Amino acid sequence: MKLDRDEVRAIALEGRLSLTDAELEGAVRYINNFLDMVDRFKELDLKDVEPFAFAESVECPLREDVVDVFPDREEILAARSDGTESLFRVPRIMEE
């Protein structure tokens, strides 16, 4: 076992997930099986292998610097769970 309950719980919290005890049990099993699977990479000599980023040597396309206003801002605002006028509301955030 590579990761114990506390470690998995902490990782889940990094992903903003709080797990029930039963879920945590399953997650511990899952993640350790997962790590066993990806540990196969250790068999390979990858020193001189470039990381794969894109399927072929394509260049990032660039768009011209032109303003084109999205016409349906109201629909974006309408999807808010909570807010007034044109702001999105979130719980109080402690600054500093």
Added chain:
Amino acid sequence: MSEKELIFTPVIGIEIHIQLRTKSKIFCTCSADYTNDEPNTHICPVCMGLPGSLPVLNRAVVEQGMIAGLALNCSIVSPTLFFRKSYYYPDLPKGFQITQSDLPIAASGWLDIKDDAGAPKRIRINRLHLEEDVGKLHHSASDGRLEGAETSWVDYNRSGLPLAEIVSEPDISSAREAVEYVTMLRRRVRYVGASDVDLEKGMMRFDANVSMKCSDGRWGRKVEVKNMNSFRALERAIDFEIKRQIKVLKDGGEVLQETRHWNDAREVTRASRVKEFYRKFIVEPDLPPMIVAPDEVERARATLPEMPDRKAARYARELGLTEVDAAVLTDSPDVANYFEACVARGANPVRAGNWTRTEVLRVMGERRIDATELPVKPEALAELIRLIDDGKLSTTLAKSVFDSMLEGLSIEEAMKKGGVAEGGVGEGALAKLVAGTLAANPDVVDEIKAGKDVKGKKIKFLQGLIMRETKGQARPDEVTAAIEAALNSK
């Protein structure tokens, strides 16, 4: 070694975020100018991170990043990649920020400043990388109070604005050096047009990494100081942090590696209560590698203007201007160009500098225009200055002529309007004026004659009256000579 002999050397690196000057955001076509607009008016699926949306890179961001990099003596790197920097915060719509991070468009630059003893010092720049800005949080209670607010609000107008983050090496040793470095940097990026760097609009923000080296071999840990939004705040925060860390080390304590926030009102840094965000990176799979062609770099390099600090040094060296005046004249390229055009037309550089520094900047400020929009073209100002140099116009009258020219009159029309005949005041006419003035002020004449004008104030008074009569067209030295001649002959 006694405690008193310990020497502490600050080791400071600065991270600067500047907003690059573009019309639209970095990955979408929303307007980048949101200054006076209502919250969440410049939003779209991309900068709101709506499911399914994808980023498309703005060409101007790449160009401005490259130009800013060149202005800071960086090498341009190609190809580069974008990464996803993950953390959870409500102002970050996708839950990650798209950033070039440590595979930047520009790297290995420098700026030459002076150290606290006035000796030249090079501050190395690690990199300039491109990234997107996040939204803005507002904190308030329902009644608008900040204290005890139960709610925060998010405005995403700023989300997706193009930023360049400029990371220096830890070569800075004092708050003064830090300010000189950021001042020079700011002028350079504004000069090349890469950013408006308007501090009040938040277009330039600073973080500083401050640590201490102690002569007994101890090293304090690195403290990241955040939340400085002005040069003054940067200077005070660094000063505060240096003093704080020295005190900790002197007391035998340990400087903790932490993030501290500058509180501008209280002028202190405070340890951040929030645990520093946990940040991780993967390659941004939605953006293929970014390529900048070598000929594009060369083209950009060829069009770079002379940098303001170099220009200022040249003005001081070749044109005899003071360093302060040279710095003012080179602060923005339109003013420097105006001044140089004026000098190129034969104007005396010092006088041209004074006129530009005072009258030109005053009018620019009043009318909120730049130097290219000034109705008085540099050629006309050069002519006006020549008239002053040739003694054909007093400075005072020249100013009123200048004011008329601002209303659109040519120099000839302006002089005519002011009643100035070219060629000054004839000798005969001047003698007549002097006689008349002395006759009208017998009490003053008497006092002078009684030897009561030790400081020459009375003569100046008479001279002023005559100058006013001539609308300034007489030469002050000639007027004084004529008064003295008349007094002596009486």
Added chain:
Amino acid sequence: MRLHESGVREIAAGIRAKKFSALEVFEDCLARTTACEGKISALITTAADEGRQQARRIDERLAGGENPGPLAGVPVMLKDNICTRGVRTTAGSRILGDWAPPYDATVWALLREAGAVLLGKTNMDEFAMGNTCGTSAFGPTANPWDVTRVPGGSSGGSAAAVAAGYVPFALGSDTGGSIRQPASYCGICGLKPTYGMVSRYGLIAYGSSLDQIGPFTRNVEDLALVMRILARQDSKDSTSTCGTRGECFSELRGDIKGKRVALVRDFRDFTLDPGIAEAMKRTIAALESAGAEMVEVSLPTVGRYAVACYYAIAASEAHTNLARFDGVRYGYTVSSSAGLKDMFQEVRSHGFGAEVKSRIIAGTCLTEPVRSEQYYVAATRVRSLIAKEFAEAFENADCILQPVTPSLAPEIGEVDDDAMKGYESDLYTLPINMAGLPGYSFFTGGYDAESGLPVGLQLVGPRWSDGELLNTGLALEKILGAPVIAKAGI
């Protein structure tokens, strides 16, 4: 023949020739859908009103002498991770709530412009994570050939809908087999195009560097027709590299004389269900009878490492793609009176299902700074090896024939306790996504002797050989027969 049993081309031609109206087609397909849904549950949302309006509009335009496009009046269903403006889009998850996107995915915009009519949004594994449709927050979908069995996944709803004759075509997305596997389980045609062929704009991302949208149909020529509309360069997707390559779908000849079709040596010893092994033999015989030459290629790295590599990359990308779901801007949320962190955790813990949470945890774990090099970065290196291995294999072969899955559709609810075992069953599909290749899943004309389920296989080719794969597909379809509608007990 009832209208809903017709293919894309027949319906489009019939409407154009005014043999029947778009509305008649729509109503017949809707009736078929309504009649079967109780047993199949292929849909999350039925767009009856919107679709009916679109169909009426097509009829009006035809009556007015307009040409409403090559797909005029053809009903379509879209996987529910494809954004449709104003129509709820859930990605099979609770976390999106009733979110109706404010914009259209590029593929839907293209189809609508070509005259297609939306009938519904189909069920899928939550965020496309799964291969049974069983992780959907909206419950499972049944296989029309045997309602006790799964239709496959993640695009199971789309595959079931086409197989059951709801619509002549539907769109799915394929990250590791999510089009090809359900096409195979449901006995129809499905294409996972070359990465970059079809725009991903508006596709709710799972693994962005792997995702590709593609169609399901009941014959290969319909597939080509739909691809002619979908294969377009899109300036909204920076990874769209289609250019003019959509032309490869213009003409299928069905001639494969001299074509080298490869079997993978490293897959030889893997166990296959008897029905699938038998289908391999029949298909090889058909290929040879059509003049193709059977060859062998070796993919040793694929055989041993592809599954691990795929899940590492997919989870790493997925956990960033899913970071945006925090309840602030859209979708499922909880009262925000709690603290920020509490709110995020509550939204995500209740909004996501178990499989999605597992993969978020895996992605978070693998990309943590301490593990990133060992797992995430290592996986991207292994991916390079896999892509290279395929490229080398295609130096000696025009395409590869291989199974889609080692076994036929399992029963609903038949879950393996060890998720990794389930992942292993994706061995034949996911390497194709790792290398960005096209994969064509087709019905072999045969049914498993024991279960009666249809048996499919797949052809895999080098990048941009999509047209050639379909050409080979046409040659096979002529010999093996085209898919037929599953009667689904009605």
